[in-house]
Amino acid sequence: MSQRLKAAWEAVNASYWFYPALFAGLAVLLALFTVHLDRSGWADWLGTIEWLQPARPEGASNMLTVIAGTMIGVASTVFSITIAAVAYASGNYGPRLLTNFMEDRGNQFSLATFIGTFVYALTVLRSVRMADEQTLFTAAESTAMSGFVPQLSLLVAYGLMALSIAVLVFFLNHIPASIRINSVLEGIGQRLINDIGERFPDSASAAVEMKAPEGRPVTADDTGYIQRVDWNRLERIAQAAGGHLKLGVRTGDFVHPQVPLAFWSDDDQLDDLRDDEIRQCFALGGMRTPGQDLHFLIDELVEIGLRALSPGINDPFTAITAVHWLGAATAELGGRDLTRAYGGNEDADEDRLVLLDDDFAHYIKRSFGAMRSAVATSPATAAVTFEALVNVATSLDDETRRKALAQEGEQLMRQARESLAGPDLETVEARFRTFEKRIVR
Structure with missing residues (x-):
């Protein structure tokens, strides 16, 4: 299908x-x-x-x-x-x-x-x-x-x-x-964790290389959000063409005509006969869906947390629950190899299809970073966020990923100093000092 x-x-x-x-x-x-x-x-x-x-x-x-x-x-x-x-x-x-x-x-x-x-x-x-x-009906006259x-x-x-x-x-x-908000958050969080396990089945082994794709672009011819991408068909197209295809978008991105969907490698001297086949591998729609989009589920948790911390609602306990599920999802991401490869070659450059991957720091910014400004206004939520970051760090052996968590904690503290004062700030400062001791080995 x-x-x-x-x-x-x-x-x-x-x-x-x-x-x-x-x-x-x-x-x-x-x-x-x-x-x-x-x-x-x-x-x-x-x-x-x-x-x-x-x-x-x-x-x-x-x-x-x-x-x-x-x-x-x-x-x-x-x-x-x-x-x-x-x-x-x-x-x-x-x-x-x-x-x-x-x-x-x-x-x-x-x-x-x-x-x-x-x-x-x-x-x-x-x-x-x-x-x-x-x-x-005459046929039924006898009865x-x-x-x-x-x-x-x-x-x-x-x-x-x-x-x-x-x-x-x-x-x-x-x-x-x-x-009930707890049921809503549990449903989103559990689905996010399950999708992470399916999307990244391998344990963490190496850092994700964040390279901007280059080459001859294959541009979109329609407008909408990318709801699904047929990865296997893209690999077959690249294999049949004898070229190397590098994606320029992720599931959930918004595209319009002339936005590059993918790039043929500069080393490939190919015509544009297969470009229409590539475009057909991208299903566009008027809204984002959670089918292949981890960011969509993360954004839902973030949105609930931001709304809960807004002055009109002021419900830090809902935001704390959102932080807990974000922490669980981040810990799951931290233990996974976030590089998705097609072809099984030792050298990723030899793969026919290269996806646009995101590193661990990207997911931290997408989750905790997106909530930072609102969390900094709530002493209770900020304290729980420091604790969640520490809990994530305890399950990681990669120093680069631990450093990304430490940087997020430092930025949260900087933001809190701009938003809080008096005893509230002193409470958060004390929790931050504990955070620094526990997160640095």
Whole structure:
């Protein structure tokens, strides 16, 4: 599957229409199947069960009508509650958090269950016939006066109703639990840590070489954020062309026409026949997505922390939780080899595809550095940040990476001296001195 199709699939999965539409279609098929079993006599064995009272046409019609009417009402209420929760979360935690709530499977499947039950009940209802009803089709004249009650279909409808009640109870518990800030931060933090492990599977071995790519550029021909990149296809293109391709952008970058996406090496004397193939390896969209973008998840944690420390909200404890998850993610990055290589050559210059990598200091600036100015205004958050940096350093053996953490701590202290005074500043100064002793071996 191409990366553009994967990006489109992710957009569909992050919508509220896909699973309800899917469940509605499956409900129609299930209703037609169970009604067929009732008509063909496969469900006659239900009459041998003594405790299972058969339904009469009027009772069956009333039951299905109540189920259908109730389910569409509940679905409307669930949708309203979901939208209200999403609006609350995106307004208080940041608009980028909207993606997380749109992807929430609990909300999607809850709404889909009610829609599916409604469609099933409505489809079965049209097959119920009273004994005195006349058929409109001549082929069924022999059974026109006998009436028809799909007993198996009614039993399935009753089971779906029971399932819907259980889902409603789950939904009423899930919504308030999902918008709790600790749950939101845990979901983002755990996903970030898991993505780091998948993106950088090898242990730290060498420093990342930060080289600006050079050569003949392959420029973008469209505008948007890079949502996905097909790395394997890019390598195959470079291999087939006999050239060396160096990327000039990362997933999550914003590009427009004439912005270089990649560069053919200066040593390669290649024409631009394959440039369109390279452009097709980049899936663009109107917003960033967390699919291949670690920075997106980091930015979400930073945004929550900055909002919590803003004067209008003033919630340092939420910011402290964000710092804790950033510290855990930074420790995970610190123990990983941040260079992504394709080709397996000992000399990276021989690889057909060279990615635009980021070193450990870059991730520190993207996380702790982005929060620095706000953290410096909160003595409690600043103290926890020093502690988080020390905890990261204790798991590192690379002196260069430990030095990057020490520099971030020094810059935070410089910022705090500009923002704090009196006892608050003295408290932070004392914590900084402890930080210096513990982080320097």
